[in-house]
Amino acid sequence: MSLADGENHGAPGAPGPAPARRRPADPAAPATDDGATPGSGAPTVPGPGAVPGREACAEGAARRGRPRSEAAERAIFDAVIGLMEGGVPLGDISIERIARTAGVGKATIYRRWSGKEDLLVELIRSVEPPDPELPGTSVRDDLVMLLEFMRRRGLAKRSSALLRNMFAQMQAHPRLWDQYRRTAIEPRRRLGLQVLERGVASGEVRADLDLELVHDLFVGPLLLRTVLQPDADLAPDFPARVADTVLDGVRPRN
Template identity: 65%
Template sequence: MTQKNGRTGSAGAAAGPDGPGAAAPEPAPAAAASARQVPAPFAGCGPAPAPGEEAGTAVVRRGRPRSEAAEQAILEAAIGLLENGVPLADVSIEKIARTAGVGKATIYRRWPGKEELFVDLLRSVEPPDPVLPGTSVRDDLIALLESLRQRGLAKRTSALLHNVFSQMQLYPKLWAAYHHTVIEPRRRTGLDAIRRGMERGELRADLDVELVNDLFVGPLLLRTVIRPGATLEPGLPGQIVDAVLAGLRPPE
């Protein structure tokens, strides 16, 4: 995972060793899909719209379609470099391209820069975002906190995730990209669940939504960030939600 923060611009780099290469024919990826199946990058973090192209507008593109095999080979190459101990700062687009057996232009056609590539990579190896049942605020919040618990466990058991997250916060640009693309949408999911609970009368409506959200997610963040050795037992999300709900339900 190339360190994309501080040293490399997020939108395509200028000329230089990591800048987009000439538009040469795209070689087939040398590293075929490995045993680890990396999901395709999530929407919203790919290349920016072409000039004159509006977001959300269907555009007929010429040329061959994007190769999922190439994208997987690129992500696998970045993961392999990191798993082999290459520091985040040293994982360059050039190294990723060489390891994946593709040209640098192939990477830049899919990601504007290293920040976007790394955010996609992290999403590909993290647990998926939760689908909230919508049956009650309690059910929604337990599902949300269970996803946080699973992420906490993943970071403890995955040397890759632990290594990347320990380095990532040293690079403000990469951390900001991850926060904007991954953390903020998850936070909004929790806020929406709380608002629905207030509208349905399941929660007091006289409290600040942000504060209520912090009351629910705070204990898990404490155990995964500040106290990384604390237990994350399976029943923890339900215990947290029930304890906080006891003080937030409207009076009878």
């Protein structure tokens, strides 16, 4: 301690050393409900092997989330991954169990997510490729971009045991599947329909067609090859071939 902090070396009768000052806690780091600060020694649970996309968990959460402690979020996601790698079914993964495994308090989790379904959906979306940013140059370009996102998502699912495991179990949990459908599937479908509506307005798509059906014609081949035929070819040119084939049939007739 320096003299400026009140230490008087060798002076008779001088008061003892001033008590050490504590550094103030970082106000940006949310404390857990048991007083711990995420990232200050809370254990994470590594899985028995590398999980494709684990680094993307933290990156995806940072893209979509509120200001958060990256260390706490990584510990929570790693806890879920570790539990699933250990064979724990989704139905047995509770907020209490996640908090205990991650070494954080339940309040730390509830400050970030409204419940287990919200947490699991964000974990899935953080491992998936990010939603596409459409170029807007033409309806064809936008459709190819949307289909390319589906292709990359299919490839990610093929290479990630975590995604395969979660999707295999999700439909047996209606609340979880409904949350994923509302927050991921439906927004992507609305985006595709908006592109087709723009195509009608620009004269690139016939106005007398059922756009819901036309949309299904575009995404159907990608869904077939990523869900029903997971070993089927997903070549880089596949999205463009699908877009051109379907557009050939839906363009205005001369």
